[in-house]
Amino acid sequence: MKALLEVNHLTKQFGKDSKALTDVSFSVQEGEFVSIIGPSGAGKSTLLRCINRMIDATGGDIRFQDSQVMNLKKKELKQVRTKIGMIFQHYNLVNRLSVIENTLHGKLGTKSTLAGVLGLYSKEEKQQAVQILNVLGLNEMIYKRADQLSGGQKQRVGIARALIQNPRMLLCDEPIASLDPNSAKVIMDHLKKVSTTMGITVVVNLHQVDVAIKYSDRIIGINKGQVVYNGSAKGLTSEDIQRIYGSEADDLIFDIGGIHAG
Amino acid sequence: MEVKEQLRNVTAPADHLIGGRMPAKPLNKAAIVTRLTLYTLAVLTIYAFFSFDYKELDFMDALLGTFANLKTIFLEPHLKHFSFGHALYQVMVTLGLAFLTTLFGAIIAILFGLLAAENLSSKKTSMVIKSLVAFIRAVPTVLWVLIFAVAAGLGSTAAVIGMTFHSIGYLIKAYSESFEEMDRGVIEALQASGANWWQIVFQAVIPSSITYMISWTFLRFEINFAVAVAMGAAAGAGGIGYDMFMASSFYLDMREIGAITYFILAVAIILEIFAAKIKRKLKTA
Amino acid sequence: MQADIFAKKKRNTLAYLCLLGAVTMLAMVITEYNAVKGIASIPKAVQWGMANFYPTAESLEKLPVILEKMQETLLVSIAATTAAAVFALLFAIFGSNTTRINRFFGAVTRGIATVFRNIDVAAWALILLFSFGQSSLTGYFALFFGSFGFLTRAFTETIDEVSGGSVEALKATGAGYFSIIFQSVIPSSIPQIISWILFMIETNIRSATLIGLLTGSGIGFTFNLYYKSLAYDTASLVVIVIIAAILLIEFASNYVRKVIL
Ligand SMILES: Nc1ncnc2c1ncn2[C@@H]1O[C@H](COP(=O)(O)OP(=O)(O)OP(=O)(O)O)[C@@H](O)[C@H]1O
Ligand SMILES: [Mg+2]
Numbered sequence: 001m002k003a004l005l006e007v008n009h010l011t012k013q014f015g016k017d018s019k020a021l022t023d024v025s026f027s028v029q030e031g032e033f034v035s036i037i038g039p040s041g042a043g044k045s046t047l048l049r050c051i052n053r054m055i056d057a058t059g060g061d062i063r064f065q066d067s068q069v070m071n072l073k074k075k076e077l078k079q080v081r082t083k084i085g086m087i088f089q090h091y092n093l094v095n096r097l098s099v100i101e102n103t104l105h106g107k108l109g110t111k112s113t114l115a116g117v118l119g120l121y122s123k124e125e126k127q128q129a130v131q132i133l134n135v136l137g138l139n140e141m142i143y144k145r146a147d148q149l150s151g152g153q154k155q156r157v158g159i160a161r162a163l164i165q166n167p168r169m170l171l172c173d174e175p176i177a178s179l180d181p182n183s184a185k186v187i188m189d190h191l192k193k194v195s196t197t198m199g200i201t202v203v204v205n206l207h208q209v210d211v212a213i214k215y216s217d218r219i220i221g222i223n224k225g226q227v228v229y230n231g232s233a234k235g236l237t238s239e240d241i242q243r244i245y246g247s248e249a250d251d252l253i254f255d256i257g258g259i260h261a262g
Numbered sequence: 263m264e265v266k267e268q269l270r271n272v273t274a275p276a277d278h279l280i281g282g283r284m285p286a287k288p289l290n291k292a293a294i295v296t297r298l299t300l301y302t303l304a305v306l307t308i309y310a311f312f313s314f315d316y317k318e319l320d321f322m323d324a325l326l327g328t329f330a331n332l333k334t335i336f337l338e339p340h341l342k343h344f345s346f347g348h349a350l351y352q353v354m355v356t357l358g359l360a361f362l363t364t365l366f367g368a369i370i371a372i373l374f375g376l377l378a379a380e381n382l383s384s385k386k387t388s389m390v391i392k393s394l395v396a397f398i399r400a401v402p403t404v405l406w407v408l409i410f411a412v413a414a415g416l417g418s419t420a421a422v423i424g425m426t427f428h429s430i431g432y433l434i435k436a437y438s439e440s441f442e443e444m445d446r447g448v449i450e451a452l453q454a455s456g457a458n459w460w461q462i463v464f465q466a467v468i469p470s471s472i473t474y475m476i477s478w479t480f481l482r483f484e485i486n487f488a489v490a491v492a493m494g495a496a497a498g499a500g501g502i503g504y505d506m507f508m509a510s511s512f513y514l515d516m517r518e519i520g521a522i523t524y525f526i527l528a529v530a531i532i533l534e535i536f537a538a539k540i541k542r543k544l545k546t547a
Numbered sequence: 548m549q550a551d552i553f554a555k556k557k558r559n560t561l562a563y564l565c566l567l568g569a570v571t572m573l574a575m576v577i578t579e580y581n582a583v584k585g586i587a588s589i590p591k592a593v594q595w596g597m598a599n600f601y602p603t604a605e606s607l608e609k610l611p612v613i614l615e616k617m618q619e620t621l622l623v624s625i626a627a628t629t630a631a632a633v634f635a636l637l638f639a640i641f642g643s644n645t646t647r648i649n650r651f652f653g654a655v656t657r658g659i660a661t662v663f664r665n666i667d668v669a670a671w672a673l674i675l676l677f678s679f680g681q682s683s684l685t686g687y688f689a690l691f692f693g694s695f696g697f698l699t700r701a702f703t704e705t706i707d708e709v710s711g712g713s714v715e716a717l718k719a720t721g722a723g724y725f726s727i728i729f730q731s732v733i734p735s736s737i738p739q740i741i742s743w744i745l746f747m748i749e750t751n752i753r754s755a756t757l758i759g760l761l762t763g764s765g766i767g768f769t770f771n772l773y774y775k776s777l778a779y780d781t782a783s784l785v786v787i788v789i790i791a792a793i794l795l796i797e798f799a800s801n802y803v804r805k806v807i808l
Contacts, residue, residue: 306626313622362578414584418580519674
């Protein structure tokens with residue numbers, strides 16, 4: 001089977017001598033749920049942003065479906081971006097607009113400039129937005145302003161905005177880092193459901209090893225810009241965790257057996 | 263063990279300080295510059311008083327005269343050379359000038375404000391526009407008006423164009439600063455879904471900054487009302503300012519000046535109350 | 548119901564645009580503004596400026612006189628601002644909600660400041676022309692009154708913003724009124740106050756040009772002299788000197804702001 005996303009020998013350098021990524025290679029299959037873990041500053045966000053070219057990598061290549069992402073022209077890049085949804089730690093909603101308007105922003109990439117500027121959406125698009133919001137349990141909030149929502153609700157709007165793009169893949173940069181454990185669970189459950197029922201590939205940056213093990217099919221561990229673990233969630237041992245987080249991380253290592261069992 | 267060692271290192275110099283002289287106010291760079299600024303201003307002010315060209319004016323006499331004049335102006339106002347209706351109409355003319363300049367200024371400033379905001383444009387473009395704005399703002403409005411008057415003739419047309427220039431400079435600065443305060447992440451989120459620049463501007467940037475923009479624009483309208491009065495007096499723009507100039511320099515009628523001042527004051531205070539209302543409403547909305 | 552929010556938004560936008568258009572038309576009619584002439588005047592002004600509005604070698608001879616007038620205007624602006632700032636600070640302390648002595652006194656001081664703020668400096672200049680004639684003092688007092696009104700409002704807002712919590716804390720320790728003012732209110736608002744004073748000086752230099760035109764003194768009068776006698780080369784030199792002075796002051800104030808704020 002051909003992989004949906006393939007990253008080969010990717011490097012990213014900021015300025016003269018700070019290397020954020022060194023020779024990163026991995027591939028992601030259609031429908032897979034992949035978590036990327038690693039200490040702060042390891043390069044997780046950088047890696048994710050290189051995939052949809054929010055930042056440009058320095059070397060290597062990235063293939064998504066049949067496109068060489070690094071070589072795309074402006075217009076083709078937008079085309080590819082409409083196929084990749086992105087979810088952020090701080091939700092990044094337009095606070096003064098309503099939930100449904102924020103959701104419909106996911107459609108802008110497929111619209112003409114004028115229609116986007118004037119905010120003209122078709123009836124079908126609005127219906128689709130309402131339907132997605134229903135699935136995410138936001139039916140009561142559709143016309144509320146985004147700044148009136150709780151963090152967990154905001155993040156669900158963020159997911160809705162990504163889903164209305166009809167994406168093949170979701171990139172999530174620490175989607176639960178600002179949430180309490182309950183809301184975090186709700187969000188992770190939704191992401192898992194999206195992956196299993198809609199067959200959408202999910203790549204998610206996480207800080208919680210236990211969450212990563214519980215939800216993902218596969219885990220990629222990054223340390224100092226290099227891939228140090230790439231394998232199934234089940235196969236992650238405490239030695240691996242030590243390799244990913246460094247030797248000072250002894251306290252971090254909890255009862256792995258317990259998590260695997262749970 | 264190590265921690266204790268470090269603690270000792272930190273406390274040791276502090277002990278030393280308390281033993282010696284410890285000024286209550288540490289003199290850092292900010293404090294020095296603050297003092298220097300205040301001293302400089304004080305010295306320049308005193309020097310200014312000695313260097314004024316008093317033109318053999320008896321200062322005390324003039325001051326007492328001023329109080330007498332102010333009494334006449336504000337306590338015995340009347341209209342002699344024109345009617346109440348005319349005054350009201352002239353106030354409308356002045357308001358009209360202020361409105362047109364604010365509107366034209368705002369429309370042009372939105373476009374250039376977007377280009378001047380570093381997060382929406384390139385560093386180079388932003389710097390070029392910001393320098394241009396600093397230049398435009400440095401030239402006093404009345405000079406812009408007089409310069410355009412050479413081409414368009416003295417009158418409301420030159421006044422509107424000249425005043426618009428200054429409004430543009432002011433509003434570009436205000437708008438671009440509100441745009442720059444915009445959360446970078448929101449722009450990224452829309453970029454990530456493939457939206458283009460214009461779509462991001464209209465769907466995210468302007469909705470997020472609209473309250474600031476309205477506040478600033480209305481503030482400029484208030485300023486432009488005052489400027490329009492001044493341009494009527496100094497640059498032939500018409501309106502109530504011109505009547506005031508005539509009363510002062512031509513008829514030498516203090517009591518009429520008083521009446522006109524009351525007109526201007528009334529409008530200005532209404533505008534201020536209105537601005538405060540808008541601000542409060544936007545804050546809660 | 549569902550499309551309501553979009554339809555309503557569209558209707559609102561349309562209504563606002565219509566209103567704006569109508570008011571614009573009305574304003575154009577009563578001010579007798581000629582849109583075509585207005586737009587046409589811009590290229591004409593540029594063309595004229597390129598041909599006439601630049602200093603020539605002869606006009607440079609006038610530079611010492613111009614600089615002297617500029618210095619006078621600068622000094623008037625600074626002196627008026629600092630004096631106004633002293634009075635404004637007093638009024639702001641008595642008028643601010645956190646530091647006023649009592650409610651009545653606070654309202655009175657705020658009322659006085661409102662009156663002064665809303666009479667423009669140009670109006671003050673015309674009023675004061677009666678007593679002081681064509682001397683620097685007319686401009687000085689016009690700027691003084693205008694700045695006093697503006698600075699009182701600015702200082703009041705600064706004090707309200709900056710010192711709410713610390714005033715309460717000092718009150719709780721049993722400190723007296725004046726020690727609270729001098730130990731808490733003034734130290735915590737002094738950077739903002741200086742920033743406002745610098746802003747006011749910049750504004751006043753521009754206003755001084757206008758007042759000079761009206762009252763026949765300072766740099767404004769100099770400009771008018773050459774402008775009226777069609778000596779545009781020298782008039783342009785005056786403009787350049789004004790721009791240089793304002794940019795210089797702005798540069799200095801930006802530096803001070805960066806360090807103290
Ligand atoms: N725009 C940038 N300019 C310069 N250096 C950067 C930039 N963005 C990231 N870096 C550097 O690249 C490295 C990786 O950063 P990145 O944000 O990808 O880490 P991360 O793994 O996402 O960390 P965290 O878990 O804290 O989010 C860091 O050393 C960071 O300092
Ligand atoms: Mg990160």
